[in-house]
Amino acid sequence: MAWFAGGFAGAAVVAGGWLAPPDQAQGQAQRLMYLHVPAAWVGYAAFAVVLAASAAYLIGGDLRWDRFARAGAEIGVSLTAAAIATGSLWGHLVWGTWWAWDPRLVSTALLLLAYAGYLALRRALAERTGARDGADHRVARPAAVVGVAGFLLVPVVHFSVVWWRSLHQQATVLAPERPPIDPRMGVALLLAVAAATLAALCLLLHRVVRLERQLAASPVAERTPVRVG
Secondary structure (H helix, E strand, O other): OHHHHHHHHHHHHHHHHHHOOOEOOOEHHHHHHHHHHHHHHHHHHHHHHHHHHHHHHHHHOOHHHHHHHHHHHHHHHHHHHHHHHHHHHHHHHHOOOOOOOOHHHHHHHHHHHHHHHHHHHHHHHHHHHOOOOOOOHHHHHHHHHHHHHHOOHHHHHHHHHHHOOOOOOOOOOOOOOOOOOOHHHHHHHHHHHHHHHHHHHHHHHHHHHHHHHHHHHOOOOOOOOOOOO
16 A cells, blocks of 8 residues: 555656646646645545544444544644645745635634644543543543544535635535646646545554554553443
8 A cells, every 4th residue: 555655646746746737827836736635635534534433432432443533633633734834835825925814724724723632632631540542431532522523624624615705716626517627737636635545544554553552562451342322
């Protein structure tokens, strides 16, 4: 999977850096799209993992799902921060400002804060109770509730450019009509999204395995899973 991710990334660099033409209006600044869009979309996917894993934990009480939720949140927070950083640079080049109080920007910042708060909550609960993060229901259950609730911000971010007046452009590839994008740009973007998706999946699995090894090496045995929802 990692080799495929690297292959897609190399192809995306060639397609996005050389084969795809610059945008007629934005010029070379538009090439930031091949970093910004994959970071945003795979960030959404990572938060979807948090949602699904948190719900699975609440239903079945298996702490392994809690570890998937934690790993997904870590990846999602990192990618959302990267999306904000690349978007800020793109905005500076195109709009002439690093930050605008635009609905898409503000809602994305709130999404980042929500899941950064999720990770902070996990750490605070572990420190206060002495529980091991990823192996204790005292951390997992409140974190799962926050993980499920936090996903409500994802559709707000995605549809903010439709619901409110926004500087940010609306959807192109997933637009209802024929997408107004050069096919070469579209191919480069799809390659970049594929590379980011596979890389994030590799990182997710690696992180979960690493967490499980760390917990297995701890002298305190993991509690038996219980039904909590």
